[in-house]
Amino acid sequence: MKKIIALIMSLFCYVAVADVVPPVPPIPPSPVSSRVSIFSTTVDWAAVTGMGLKQYTGKITGNNKSLVKDGLVLYYLDAFPCYGEADSVRVWISPNDKMVGNLRLVCVHKPSVISFAWRNAKEDALDAKTTGLLTCSVEGNKELKIDLSKCEIGKEWKEYK
Numbered sequence: 001m002k003k004i005i006a007l008i009m010s011l012f013c014y015v016a017v018a019d020v021v022p023p024v025p026p027i028p029p030s031p032v033s034s035r036v037s038i039f040s041t042t043v044d045w046a047a048v049t050g051m052g053l054k055q056y057t058g059k060i061t062g063n064n065k066s067l068v069k070d071g072l073v074l075y076y077l078d079a080f081p082c083y084g085e086a087d088s089v090r091v092w093i094s095p096n097d098k099m100v101g102n103l104r105l106v107c108v109h110k111p112s113v114i115s116f117a118w119r120n121a122k123e124d125a126l127d128a129k130t131t132g133l134l135t136c137s138v139e140g141n142k143e144l145k146i147d148l149s150k151c152e153i154g155k156e157w158k159e160y161k
């Protein structure tokens with residue numbers, strides 16, 4: 001019993017001393033570095049606009065032989081009103097119009113135009129830097145139809161300043 005009372009008394013003393021110890025001062029912010037942190041605002045589009053999110057799929061057709069060559073890799077670039085689902089923003093188009101990969105977008109409304117980063121590559125080629133911007137008009141409803149023959153090839157990345 002004496003041991004229990006001694007333990008309880010030591011706990012009371014510890015609690016009393018703990019209140020006297022000054023709090024640890026906050027860590028000052030580190031100086032600004034050259035690294036840029038990107039925080040997506042797309043998650044808030046539904047809340048900001050008051051519109052619900054809907055899922056759309058994309059089908060790419062209209063082979064543009066001068067653009068596709070031995071194969072065309074497209075990466076969807078997030079832009080209002082849509083953002084791409086993480087596992088469904090890369091598509092490879094074969095010279096024979098075969099589409100490998102899925103394009104799934106989450107949007108507050110159907111887009112009329114979407115943009116891709118693009119590069120020419122064979123299907124099994126390792127990922128590398130893309131060439132530039134490709135802007136495409138969109139038709140259809142839940143399944144968006146993108147006709148490559150109607151897409152506009154934008155500047156190469158090195159031309160943007």
